[in-house]
Every structure is written in structure tokens, then in C-alpha cells.
Amino acid sequence: xxxxxxxxxxxxxxxxxxxxxxxxxxxxxxxxxxxxxxxxxxxxxxxxxxxxxxxxxxxxxxxxxxxxxxxxxxxxxxxxxxxxxxxxxxxxxxxxxxxxxxxxxxxxxxxxxxxxxxxxxxxxxxxxxxxxxxxxxxxxxxxxxxxxxxxxxxxxxxxxxxxxxxxxxxxxxxxxxxxxxxxxxxxxxxxxxxxxxxxxxxxxxxxxxxxxxxxxxxxxxxxxxxxxxxxxxxxxxxxxxxxxxxxxxxxxxxxxxxxxxxxxxxxxxxxxxxxxxxxxxxxxxxxxxxxxxxxxxxxxxxxxxxxxxxxxxxxxxxxxxxxxxxxxxxxxxxxxxxxxxxxxxxxxxxxxxxxxxxxxxxxxxxxxxxxxxxxxxxxxxxxxxxxxxxxxxxxxxxxxxxxxxxxxxxxxxxxxxxxxxxxxxxxxxxxxxxxxxxxxxxxxxxxxxxxxxxxxxxxxxxxxxxxxxxxxxxxxxxxxxxxxxxxxxxxxxxxxxxxxxxxxxx
Amino acid sequence: xxxxxxxxxxxxxxxxxxxxxxxxxxxxxxxxxxxxxxxxxxxxxxxxxxxxxxxxxxxxxxxxxxxxxxxxxxxxxxxxxxxxxxxxxxxxxxxxxxxxxxxxxxxxxxxxxxxxxxxxxxxxxxxxxxxxxxxxxxxxxxxxxxxxxxxxxxxxxxxxxxxxxxxxxxxxxxxxxxxxxxxxxxxxxxxxxxxxxxxxxxxxxxxxxxxxxxxxxxxxxxxxxxxxxxxxxxxxxxxxxxxxxxxxxxxxxxxxxxxxxxxxxxxxxxxxxxxxxxxxxxxxxxxxxxxxxxxxxxxxxxxxxxxxxxxxxxxxxxxxxxxxxxxxxxxxxxxxxxxxxxxxxxxxxxxxxxxxxxxxxxxxxxxxxxxxxxxxxxxxxxxxxxxxxxxxxxxxxxxxxxxxxxxxxxxxxxxxxxxx
Numbered sequence: 029x030x031x032x033x034x035x036x037x038x039x040x041x042x043x044x045x046x047x048x049x050x051x052x053x054x055x056x057x058x059x060x061x062x063x064x065x066x067x068x069x070x071x072x073x074x075x076x077x078x079x080x081x082x083x084x085x086x087x088x089x090x091x092x093x094x095x096x097x098x099x100x101x102x103x104x105x106x107x108x109x110x111x112x113x114x115x116x117x118x119x120x121x122x123x124x125x126x127x128x129x130x131x132x133x134x135x136x137x138x139x140x141x142x143x144x145x146x147x148x149x150x151x152x153x154x155x156x157x158x159x160x161x162x163x164x165x166x167x168x169x170x171x172x173x174x175x176x177x178x179x180x181x182x183x184x185x186x187x188x189x190x191x192x193x194x195x196x197x198x199x200x201x202x203x204x205x206x207x208x209x210x211x212x213x214x215x216x217x218x219x220x221x222x223x224x225x226x227x228x229x230x231x232x233x234x235x236x237x238x239x240x241x242x243x244x245x246x247x248x249x250x251x252x253x254x255x256x257x258x259x260x261x262x263x264x265x266x267x268x269x270x271x272x273x274x275x276x277x278x279x280x281x282x283x284x285x286x287x288x289x290x291x292x293x294x295x296x297x298x299x300x301x302x303x304x305x306x307x308x309x310x311x312x313x314x315x316x317x318x319x320x321x322x323x324x325x326x327x328x329x330x331x332x333x334x335x336x337x338x339x340x341x342x343x344x345x346x347x348x349x350x351x352x353x354x355x356x357x358x359x360x361x362x363x364x365x366x367x368x369x370x371x372x373x374x375x376x377x378x379x380x381x382x383x384x385x386x387x388x389x390x391x392x393x394x395x396x397x398x399x400x401x402x403x404x405x406x407x408x409x410x411x412x413x414x415x416x417x418x419x420x421x422x423x424x425x426x427x428x429x430x431x432x433x434x435x436x437x438x439x440x441x442x443x444x445x446x447x448x449x450x451x452x453x454x455x456x457x458x459x460x461x462x463x464x465x466x467x468x469x470x471x472x473x474x475x476x477x478x479x480x481x482x483x484x485x486x487x488x489x490x491x492x493x494x495x496x497x498x499x500x501x502x503x504x505x506x507x508x509x510x511x512x513x514x515x516x517x518x519x520x521x522x523x524x525x526x527x528x529x530x531x532x533x534x
Numbered sequence: 535x536x537x538x539x540x541x542x543x544x545x546x547x548x549x550x551x552x553x554x555x556x557x558x559x560x561x562x563x564x565x566x567x568x569x570x571x572x573x574x575x576x577x578x579x580x581x582x583x584x585x586x587x588x589x590x591x592x593x594x595x596x597x598x599x600x601x602x603x604x605x606x607x608x609x610x611x612x613x614x615x616x617x618x619x620x621x622x623x624x625x626x627x628x629x630x631x632x633x634x635x636x637x638x639x640x641x642x643x644x645x646x647x648x649x650x651x652x653x654x655x656x657x658x659x660x661x662x663x664x665x666x667x668x669x670x671x672x673x674x675x676x677x678x679x680x681x682x683x684x685x686x687x688x689x690x691x692x693x694x695x696x697x698x699x700x701x702x703x704x705x706x707x708x709x710x711x712x713x714x715x716x717x718x719x720x721x722x723x724x725x726x727x728x729x730x731x732x733x734x735x736x737x738x739x740x741x742x743x744x745x746x747x748x749x750x751x752x753x754x755x756x757x758x759x760x761x762x763x764x765x766x767x768x769x770x771x772x773x774x775x776x777x778x779x780x781x782x783x784x785x786x787x788x789x790x791x792x793x794x795x796x797x798x799x800x801x802x803x804x805x806x807x808x809x810x811x812x813x814x815x816x817x818x819x820x821x822x823x824x825x826x827x828x829x830x831x832x833x834x835x836x837x838x839x840x841x842x843x844x845x846x847x848x849x850x851x852x853x854x855x856x857x858x859x860x861x862x863x864x865x866x867x868x869x870x871x872x873x874x875x876x877x878x879x880x881x882x883x884x885x886x887x888x889x890x891x892x893x894x895x896x897x898x899x900x901x902x903x904x905x906x907x908x909x910x911x912x913x914x915x916x917x918x919x920x921x922x923x924x925x926x927x928x929x930x931x932x933x934x935x936x937x938x939x940x941x942x943x944x945x946x947x948x949x950x951x952x953x954x
Contacts, residue, residue: 115894
């Protein structure tokens with residue numbers, strides 16, 4: 029900061045020491061004029077530094093994806109949300125209803141796209157949280173506000189091809205956000221009274237009804253086998269190359285032999301963590317491929333699609349599983365001891381089982397290690413549809429549809445906060461805070477959600493601008509050849525497709 | 535441009551003053567560095583208790599923040615009753631600063647048990663207790679012919695808080711805390727480079743001399759680091775008037791890699807206006823940091839000023855810091871005020887107290903601020919062993935508590951420090 033490219037010549041009397049100082053100060057560049065842009069870049073760079081250094085191509089793919097869509101940008105910026113919440117740089121954390129003790133089980137990133145249909149061990153379908161990469165213990169307002177902002181953004185991005193419909197939804201965004209808080213408050217109050225948690229198995233809401241309907245349809249068709257595999261005689265194998273004509277970034281590629289050879293042990297470790305472990309032969313590995321172009325925040329992580337035998341040798345009952353490398357939650361470390369699980373996989377999966385209305389809501393969701401990497405494995409199924417902001421149009425894009433969605437998701441988040449040992453006490457502590465001004469609680473969260481969503485919109489433009497700067501896709505992290513991944517790690521990570529050009533404007 | 539000019543001017547000032555001080559020392563027939571290292575007296579040292587009849591003679595053997603030339607007389611054997619160094623700070627890391635000989639090895643360990651009670655709104659409470667090793671240093675230092683080298687290894691958790699990914703779980707591992715070479719160009723001027731102690735935090739820590747009880751508020755708040763990668767020049771003013779120093783660093787502290795091409799400059803001075811009388815411990819301290827951090831060159835400037843009292847049995851100080859830029863946000867304005875005292879009313883009994891007030895951003899409303907008060911009682915069991923009981927209370931404003939969960943807390947700690 030101090031340095032400038034053209035400084036005054038230092039007096040010769042400084043001699044050697046002066047040279048040291050001058051050299052140290054030389055070569056500095058001015059920071060971006062927009063302090064917020066600088067903060068966004070610096071916060072994300074600090075959070076992603078290991079990935080940018082060791083997996084630059086994958087990180088570049090992630091940032092390009094974030095630049096392409098507002099909602100994807102929000103999904104990829106949990107570290108920025110944390111910075112805004114914790115450093116005092118915004119008023120995001122300011123609340124008359126905050127409660128830092130006790131921490132509660134937190135989904136971590138409960139935006140609408142992290143909810144969807146999951147099929148339980150008994151075959152029944154329910155709407156549940158379906159991403160726990162960020163799950164940890166946190167103050168309850170973290171999830172409430174993350175959801176509130178997510179719903180406001182969903183309103184802003186709804187009806188992409190119908191300006192009038194979008195305007196109606198945008199005008200109603202405060203009410204939509206408020207509805208989620210209403211759902212949250214009602215569910216917390218019920219939990220505080222000791223009522224049993226609710227499992228959402230059906231809905232009159234068009235968005236959730238569509239999720240359930242399409243999940244049932246594609247589950248019956250085993251659509252994932254049709255789309256992601258090829259059948260050669262009586263033997264099934266995974267496809268290779270691009271798998272989605274509309275998204276050239278989604279590619280399946282071969283794994284190196286040593287990585288493939290390590291998978292059976294990883295699968296066995298995973299099998300033993302399941303709620304109801306299937307027999308080993310049911311999950312015997314038939315094929316595996318490296319997956320590129322999936323997720324947003326987790327885009328640079330190793331991801332593998334696994335084809336396993338299923339209950340019989342009949343290729344029609346083969347199963348697809350997804351193995352994904354896990355990382356730290358990014359929201360932990362608040363109260364001592366700072367970590368609350370023994371390992372990363374356990375953090376994710378135990379958080380999931382607490383969050384769900386029943387622990388076997390997705391019976392194939394477990395954890396393992398693969399080549400030393402902490403990983404989760406879950407079922408890959410077209411019968412597990414998720415809520416998608418991009419689908420919020422037509423009857424799924426009305427203010428009423430989003431309002432009802434908010435009520436349900438708010439209720440699910442409250443159920444998570446009241447789960448596990450001490451859940452009822454947590455619910456009572458939260459409700460005691462809310463009860464000091466129940467209507468004020470709704471208004472405060474609605475106002476914060478709407479206001480922060482507007483900041484996210486502006487931040488998205490700043491981020492896209494920053495990516496176009498020199499070293500933008502590295503977020504300014506200097507290149508160092510010593511950072512390159514070891515050959516074996518590089519082989520596992522693979523070579524992703526080149527990212528598309530950055531959008532000229534978001 | 536103004537900041538660069540200020541940096542250059544301070545660097546020039548330090549250099550010229552060093553040359554003048556050297557000339558003054560030569561005029562006084564001070565020996566060369568070679569003769570000093572052969573066992574003769576160096577340039578006129580700061581007045582120490584050894585030459586002051588009102589103080590115990592053994593005080594001269596206490597280490598100072600930067601090495602002072604040894605006297606011709608053999609140092610008296612240090613005892614547990616010795617007082618603190620008068621008129622200057624203790625070293626930021628003390629391992630291997632004791633003893634004699636051209637090469638010294640040492641260690642410093644803080645071991646503690648802490649009980650922390652966290653208070654949330656609505657009288658919700660929780661607690662946690664743990665054994666910990668806040669500091670474990672192993673050091674090696676050598677000096678010859680005006681050159682000096684020092685390496686300090688320190689133990690740290692391999693993963694940060696909230697992280698499950700570390701080395702072998704979250705083991706205690708060793709990293710470099712200090713690693714530098716230094717050369718005394720002329721008697722009062724020493725240049726050093728490597729992983730070096732910074733100027734402000736070590737001086738405040740070394741003034742209070744209760745680092746086992748708590749790091750300085752500047753370090754605890756994350757506004758400054760105790761060490762960084764860079765180069766430093768320090769001049770000891772003649773006749774115990776104090777010192778001045780200038781340094782340039784990467785700016786991201788010794789725990790992080792450099793992320794930008796900007797460098798951080800720190801200039802600091804401590805002046806003892808009355809070095810020959812009873813007010814010799816009184817000093818005026820000031821420093822200015824012009825810095826940057828992170829990939830976006832976020833501004834990280836700090837100005838610090840205060841008074842210190844570096845006595846043998848009573849030590850204390852009060853200072854104020856204004857920070858432009860905090861962490862990755864260059865526009866944030868933080869302020870910190872701290873007052874501290876350490877009293878040894880009878881030899882071996884160490885009483886400490888401190889109060890800190892930190893405003894996280896002075897430009898926003900409502901204000902997010904913390905007030906922390908701390909008291910400690912300690913006893914020097916033997917020369918290398920000190921024990922402490924410390925009680926602290928942190929009180930945040932409502933906004934600060936919302937932003938920093940767990941900040942409303944009190945903590946009781948039992949601490950043992952061993953240093954060689």
C-alpha cells in the first residue's frame with residue numbers, strides 16, 4: 029500500500045540500508061479504487077488460497093461459474109458472508125435478537141438451492157437440506173439470515189424471460205423473505221413447546237410439489253442410468269466426455285489406475301458409516317470416473333462418480349454414487365473448543381443426520397477417506413431433485429409460490445436448530461429472544477435479507493470486474509511454480525475443460 | 535506519496551543518527567566492535583542497575599529487548615530476586631538470551647490451564663476448560679565479530695480454530711518464529727534481516743514483561759504481528775536516551791506468505807528524556823506503520839503513541855493506537871487504548887493488571903467495541919520458573935457481541951512459565 033511505482037529517488041546517503049528499504053518498497057501497485065471490490069477479492073483469496081495455488085485451473089472454473097450467475101455467486105461466497113457477519117464491515121450481524129450462546133446445529137449455507145427431495149430407507153420422499161459442506165455449530169441467526177438473503181436473491185432472479193412476472197416478484201420480495209422468518213418462528217415456537225418435528229413429505233406449494241413430482245417420476249425411470257451410463261450387452265459402464273449438451277463444463281474423465289485401485293477400500297470404509305450398511309457385494313465397484321463442472325463452492329474439489337453393482341448382477345439395478353472431497357466448514361471456530369467433530373466427514377454426515385427429520389433420510393450418505401482426502405459418498409440419483417432458482421418461472425415463479433416456499437424452508441431450518449441433544453433447550457433459548465418482539469423479529473430479518481441481497485447484486489458486478497483484472501482468476505495470488513500439485517495429486521485432480529470466457533457484464 | 539516520503543525520511547534519519555551516534559561513541563574512546571567482542575566494554579551502555587547503587591547489582595544481567603554490549607566486569611550470577619531491566623524492554627522472545635558464550639541455546643515454555651465462562655443474552659451461559667501450551671519456544675543464538683544470528687522455533691496448532699484439517703489431526707507442530715542474521719555496522723547501529731521481531735508489539739510486551747499472562751492488546755486484536763519477514767535497522771541512542779528503529783516487512787506477519795508487491799514500513803522510537811536520575815524508567819514511545827495486506831493491498835496503517843515506565847520493580851505503560859484498515863478491509867478504522875502495570879512489591883511476587891478498550895470501526899454506528907480488564911498474581915519460584923493466576927473479563931458492546939460470538943466472557947487461568 030505504501031509503495032508506488034514512481035517514488036522519489038532516495039538520497040545516496042542511505043547507502044546499503046536505503047537500498048534495502050527502496051527495494052522493499054518498489055514495485056507496489058495501487059489497490060482497486062473500490063474498497064468493497066478489494067475486500068471481496070481479498071476475503072475470497074484468503075479462503076481459497078490453497079486451491080488457487082495448487083488447483084488454479086479448477087479455481088478458475090469456479091470463479092467463472094460464479095461470474096456467470098447471481099445465485100451462483102451467492103453460493104460461492106460463504107467466506108464473504110462470514111467476513112461481513114464477523115468483522116464489523118457491514119451491519120449484517122447487528123440484531124436485537126442475536127444469541128451467541130448457545131450455538132445450535134447449523135446447515136451452514138441454507139439458501140433455497142440447498143434443499144431438495146431425498147428418499148429415505150423406507151422409500152418415502154421428503155424435502156430436506158441436501159448440502160452440508162458448511163454445516164457446523166453456529167448462532168441461530170446465521171442460518172436465518174443466509175436463508176433470508178437467498179430467498180431475496182431467488183426473487184430477484186426469478187422469471188428470467190418474463191420481465192413483468194419478475195417485477196411482481198421483486199416487488200414482493202420483502203414479503204417473501206418475511207414468510208421464511210414466519211415459518212422459522214412458528215417452527216421454533218413449536219419445538220420450544222416440545223412438539224414433534226415435522227417431515228415435509230408433500231406440499232401444495234408449486235415449487236416443492238414440482239420437486240417431489242419430478243423426483244418420483246425420474247426415480248421410477250432410473251433416469252440417471254439412462255443419461256450417465258452406457259449398456260454394453262449385460263455390462264454397464266459410465267460414459268466419458270461431456271455428459272450435458274447444455275453445459276460443456278460437465279465432463280466425465282478417466283481416473284489414473286492407482287486412484288481407481290484405491291476406491292474399493294474407500295467404499296468399504298464408507299459402507300461401515302451408513303445407517304443401514306448394505307452387503308459389501310451390493311456396492312462392489314464396476315466403474316468410476318472423475319467428474320468436472322459440478323457444484324459451485326466445491327467446484328475445485330475432487331469429485332468422482334461411482335458405478336456399483338446394486339442388489340443383483342442385473343445391470344438395471346446398478347447404483348450410482350457420488351464421492352466428493354470435503355473441506356472445513358468455514359463457519360466454525362466461534363466458541364471453544366472451536367471444533368465439534370472428530371473429523372471432517374463425521375462433521376458433514378452427523379450434521380446431516382441431525383438435520384433431517386429422520387437419520388435415514390438418505391441412507392447412502394456416509395463418509396470415508398480416499399487417497400488421504402476426507403470425502404463423503406452419497407447416492408447420485410435423478411430421483412433426488414433439488415430446488416433450483418433457475419426453474420422459478422411460470423407457476424413456480426409467482427410471489428405466492430416463493431412465499432410458500434419460504435414458509436416451508438424456514439420451518440425446516442428451525443427444525444434443524446432444535447435437533448439433537450439439547451435441541452429443546454436451544455429452541456426455548458431462541459424463542460425467548462424472539463418473543464421479546466415477535467413482529468419486530470420478522471421485520472428485522474426481512475429488512476436485513478432484502479438489503480444484503482442488494483449488496484450481493486452489487487458485489488456480483490464488482491467480482492466480475494475484479495476477475496477481468498490481471499491475475500483476476502487467481503484473485504491476485506502470485507504464481508509460484510513450487511505451489512504446483514505433486515504429480516500423483518495432479519493426476520487425481522485431472523485436467524478440467526477450459527472455462528468459458530468471462531461474461532462481459534453480469 | 536506522503537507515506538513513502540515519511541518512510542524514506544525516517545529511514546534516512548535512523549541511518550544518519552546511527553552514524554552520528556557512532557561518531558559520538560568514537561569520540562568517547564569507546565572500543566571497536568572487535569575489541570568489545572574480545573571481552574572489553576562496548577559503547578556506553580544504557581545505565582543499568584549494575585552501575586546504579588540504588589538498585590540490586592544483579593539487575594544488569596537481565597536481558598534487554600536488543601542485546602546491549604557486555605561490560606568488562608564478569609556479570610554477577612543472576613538470582614530469582616533480580617529486578618527487571620531498567621530503561622528498556624525485555625526481549626520479545628527470551629529463550630537463549632540468558633547465559634554467556636558465543637553460542638547459546640535456550641527454551642521458553644508457557645503451560646496453562648484455563649477455565650472460560652461465556653455469557654450470552656438472556657443469561658444463557660456455557661463454559662469450557664482446557665490445558666494448553668500457549669508458547670513453546672526453542673532457540674539458538676550465536677554472535678561473533680559483530681555478527682549475530684538467532685533462530686526461534688515455536689509450537690503451534692497445525693490447523694487454525696474451526697478447522698479439522700491439519701497435520702496428523704491437529705497436532706502441535708514447529709514453525710519458525712524468528713530466524714535472522716544481524717550485523718552491528720557501527721557500535722550503536724545494528725542491521726538485521728530475516729524473520730525478525732517487529733518494533734511495536736515486542737516493545738510493549740517487553741515493557742510489561744507479563745507475556746505469559748497475555749499478549750499485548752495490539753497482537754491479541756490482530757492489529758499487529760509480533761514478527762514478520764523483512765529487514766530492520768536499530769540505533770541505540772547514547773547515554774541511555776532510548777532507541778530508534780526502522781524496518782520494512784512483507785506485511786502479512788510471520789504466519790503468512792506474501793500476497794502482494796506492496797511492502798510494510800515501520801518506524802519506531804522510544805525516548806527516555808531523563809536517563810540519569812530517578813525518572814530513568816520513564817519513556818515516550820511512538821511508532822508508525824505504513825502497510826498493506828492481502829492480495830488487494832488493503833491499507834494497514836497504524837500509529838501508536840504512549841508512555842512507558844520500565845523500572846526494576848514497577849513497570850507499566852499506557853498507549854493508544856489508531857488503525858487505518860483492518861484485515862482485508864482497508865477502509866475500516868479501529869482504535870485501541872491500553873494501560874498496563876506490573877509490580878514486584880517484594881522480590882519474586884509479581885502483580886499485574888491491564889485494561890484494554892478496542893473500537894472495531896470508529897466510522898460506523900452502533901459502535902462495536904470490547905473492554906477487557908485483567909488482573910494477575912504471580913510468583914517467581916526459581917530464576918527460570920514463574921507461576922501466575924490470572925483472571926480476565928471481556929465485555930463487548932451489543933454489536934460487538936453479535937459480530938464476535940463468545941466475546942462476553944470471563945476466564946481464569948493458572949500459568950507456569952519456564953525460560954532458559
